[in-house]
Amino acid sequence: MPELPEVETVRRTLLPHVRGRRIARVEVHDRRLREPVPESFASRLEGHRVVGVRRRGKFLLADLDDGGVWLVHLGMSGRLCVGTPLPGTPHVHVQILFEGGEKLYFQDPRRFGVMRVEAGEPELALGPDPLVEGVDGEMLWALTRRCGRQRIKTLLMDQRRIAGLGNIYANEALFRARIRPGRRAGRLRRAEAMALAAVIGETLEEALAAGGSSLLDYRDADGREGGFQRRFRVYDRAGLPCVTCATPIRHQVTAGRSSYYCPTCQR
DNA sequence: AAAGTCCTGCGA
């Protein structure tokens, strides 16, 4: 679910609830996430104030008043919601209680999320974020020259190259740029790289404007779902007519990830 | 079958 627009939507909806607030108590109900929640997690947060919340790629970074950084990755099914979960809400692994009574809970059925505190700025080995540093045509063109043998979709999803795109938006951006997911990056023409960089920004901005997007599990910090899933042009549309030319959308799985494309519009 | 990442092993 959560790719860049969803994580950014969570950040924006979360910020007004937590900025400037002091954490009173942290309850870890289940440490078993992608990596175990450290034993020290609760004590590292308790008593500290959240001074801001940033995002880099799919990571949320909450800055603490002692220079520490509370790092959250939502994995596939993570939710970060304010308020109190209804009794019986499953998979609430972590609860954060703020002074003044505000509560934040982390829910993650698939437990692929990550939650830890770093002493300072974490080393994330991420490429530029399209909505933070920006990814322009020249940068993407240079990337396609440097990583020419990689398939373009793999390149787009490689967080070390560009931070924030996942399977859905990589498919959507490639459709808009009329480029097939399986093309070798090195075979892109300069104009194609330029066009691709432009549509990456457009796609993410549109999804963001729709309140994030994505699939069933997704909710923002206020528990609202996104609106972009109704706007997918190729993702999860195997066999359905292309929105441009009506050719049935093709589906193919590589490395366990589904690619969707229009064989007529995309080259 | 799945939105995310990480690891191993194979072949070019």
Place this chain on the structure above:
DNA sequence: TCGCAGGACTTT
């Protein structure tokens, strides 16, 4: 050495 495929994690 690089890129990819496949499997691993987990629950619905």
